[in-house]
Amino acid sequence: MNIANPIRNEVGALQILNLSQLLKKSEGRGPFLMIQDGCDPGDPRMRACSFVLTRRGTWLHFYLYLALSEGARARCAQFETVAEALGVAGSLGPEVRVESAESLQAFLREGGFEPGITDSSGQALLEEIRRRHGGSGGETAG
Numbered sequence: 164m165n166i167a168n169p170i171r172n173e174v175g176a177l178q179i180l181n182l183s184q185l186l187k188k189s190e191g192r193g194p195f196l197m198i199q200d201g202c203d204p205g206d207p208r209m210r211a212c213s214f215v216l217t218r219r220g221t222w223l224h225f226y227l228y229l230a231l232s233e234g235a236r237a238r239c240a241q242f243e244t245v246a247e248a249l250g251v252a253g254s255l256g257p258e259v260r261v262e263s264a265e266s267l268q269a270f271l272r273e274g275g276f277e278p279g280i281t282d283s284s285g286q287a288l289l290e291e292i293r294r295r296h297g298g299s300g301g302e303t304a305g
Contacts, residue, residue, distance in 0.1 A: 167211035170201035170222060172255035177216065179245060194241040195248045198225070203261045214261070215240045220251055221260045227267065239267075 170176070180196040197216035202209045203224075213225035217240045228236060242248035 166209045167200070167202040169204040169209075170199045170214055170259055170261075172257060172259050174249065174252050176201075177252055179248060182241070193243055193245075194237065195243075195245055196240060197242070197248050197252055204259050205261065216248070216252060217262065218242075218251060220255050221262050221266075223262045223267065227262070 176199055178198045178200075180198050181192055182194050182196065183192055199214050199216070199222070200211065201214070202211060203214075203222075214222040215225055215228045217223050218238075223240060228240060231239060242251070
C-alpha cells in the first residue's frame, strides 16, 4: 500500500494538465485540468490517489472523474484557459474538501447535467429517476 501526504489547497502543489497535448491534438491549447497527487485528508489509511480540482473549488478522486460522461467531466472540472484554472485554484480556502459520491450528485444536478440526446441508456435512466422521484432531475427523496 502506498502511503501519501494529504492534498493541499496550495497553487504550488498543483499540476496543470493540457488535455490537447495529452490527446496529441496539434491545434490549440486546452482544455485544462488541475491535478494533485496525495491522499484525501479524511482517509485514515492515507491511500495515494490523484485528484482533480472542480470548478467549485473542491477535489474529486480521479477515478470518479473518469467515471463521468465526457460532458459531465467538461462541466465539472475542465477549464478553457490556464488563467481560469489558476483563478479557481487561487481562490481556494484553507480547508480541503473532497467530493463524495453524494456531493458529486448534487454538484452535477446543480450544474444542469443531463445525458446527451444520443445517449439512449442515459436518457432512459434519467427518465426512470424522474419517474421514481418526481421533478426534473435526480433529486432524491428524504
